Amino acid sequence: MSSFAKRKATTTQMTTPSAHPQNHSSDSVRSIISELLSVALPLMVSAGTFSLVLFADRTLLLWYDGTSMSASMAGGNFFWVATCLPVGIASMTGAxxxxxxxxxxxxxxxxxLWQSIFLGIFSIPFFSLVAVAAPELFRFAEQPESLIPAEVTYMRLLLVGAVGAVLENALSGFFSGTERTRVIMWVSLASGIINLVLDxxxxxxxxxxxxxxxxxAAIGSSIAFWFKAACxxxxxxxxxxxxxxxxxxxFGFDWPLIEKLLYFGFPSGLMFLTEASGFTAMVLRIGRLGDVPLRATTMAINFNMVAFIPxxxxxxxxSVLVGRHLIETGPSRAIKSVVAALAIGWAYSAVWCAAYLLLPDTMMNLYELNTPSEExxxxxxxxxxxxxxxxIYVVVxxxxxILAGALRGAGDTWFVLGTGMVTSVFSFAVGLSFEPALTFAQETSNASLHxxxxxxxxxxxxxxxxxxxxFIQGRWKKMRMV
Structure with missing residues (x-):
């Protein structure tokens, strides 16, 4: 067992709050929700800006060329698979x-903070190898040959901004961890505007x-990644x-701190990798059905992102509030913060659930603003x-x-990893085992898509x-990361 893991095993036995409380606020419902919103709202605006940029990016590509929209889905997913391990590790910086x-x-x-920056720099050789291997990766995934050149172009140009994406996730952790989330919001808004204009x-x-x-589209996104990191x-x-x-x-290397970041961040990054790989594998199976099913999936996922990413x-x-309150006051206040987060998340996603059921035609009309091709x-x-x-799944x-974020904030990252791996592998295995036979018949293609x-x-x-x-079992209540 590593030296840090031994220290971590000892600190997880702690059951009492820190002896150095800081500015405890009232436990009234109003104060709990107010505290959560003060941290969460700027982050929702920041993430919402990113989702709108992705939405606009793919919609503009549909207006330009429907094939490009399909290619951006597969190429963008592969990019995320390539970057999510270092991004996931860096994302633990805030907690x-x-x-x-x-x-x-x-x-x-x-x-x-310097150790998380070095992580981004160390990832350069890996991203370079992925860029070189991109064509073979798409052929291995059995993508239509007509889409591969556009998918490769999109992915390689996004990888130019990959280190910037890792760095901006690491550096934004300073502002989320110190609860200066308005800074993240304003930088994200500025980056989003630049990205849209460049698109x-x-x-x-x-x-x-x-x-x-x-x-x-890929060049605009890469510039936006680096802009956020610089800001x-x-x-x-x-x-x-x-x-x-x-x-x-x-400034300088600190191997015990790098070990700490990897111990808690590596499972978080692997969780991102597992989930991204599982989702990408399912999307690529859809891609085998042809351009039209993949394009339809991209359109639906586009609207899903607008609800999900904020x-x-x-x-x-x-994650941030659980991490702080576990140290300051113990698990009771941390639980109340999570309940408040769930209430906000459920209310927000319920609105989108109703919209998906009641207004699908209105949503899809956006794609018809520019005269669409037959496909x-x-x-x-x-x-x-x-x-x-x-x-069906947006509220879930x-x-x-939110619960995964709360568990990561406590340091329960290995459970989150295990859950992601088991559910991803299980769902994909079931999908492969019982997938309808692939033919060129329209009804069979639709059955496979569904x-x-x-x-x-x-x-x-x-x-x-x-x-x-x-979360209900409660083992996370005894965990500490510092």
């Missing part, structure tokens, strides 16, 4: 920093700008101008029906996301059941 804050050890934050200019090429199509870095130095967090003075902000808020028109018709699947998805959407739905429900069981 660990929140526990430093709760323990009154803010002077240790700078040293720890329009580089996809369609008005005036003096080149018409780059799907390549332009966060500059602002961290600004907020540490008095040396409170020791960012300037604590809830990532609530999940991060739950896109077919995809739009199919996507209307797929929104029913999203309605909010539940698993089958994989049922597998996605089952997978989300299984995640929620396991996360709820673990």
């Amino acid at each position: 660990i920093i929140s526990q430093y804050v709760g323990a009154g050890e803010e002077h240790k934050i700078g040293r720890f 329009w200019l580089l996809i369609f090429g008005p005036g003096p700008f080149p018409e780059l199509g799907i390549a332009g 966060f870095a500059s602002l961290i130095f600004y907020y540490d101008r008095d040396g409170r967090y020791q960012v300037r003075k604590q 809830l990532v902000g609530v999940s991060i808020a739950a 896109s028109a077919q995809a739009i018709a199919i996507a209307r029906g797929l929104l029913t699947f999203v309605a 998805d909010a539940t698993q996301l 089958w994989w959407w049922w597998m996605i739905t089952m997978w989300v429900w299984l995640l929620a059941i396991f996360m709820a069981g673990r």
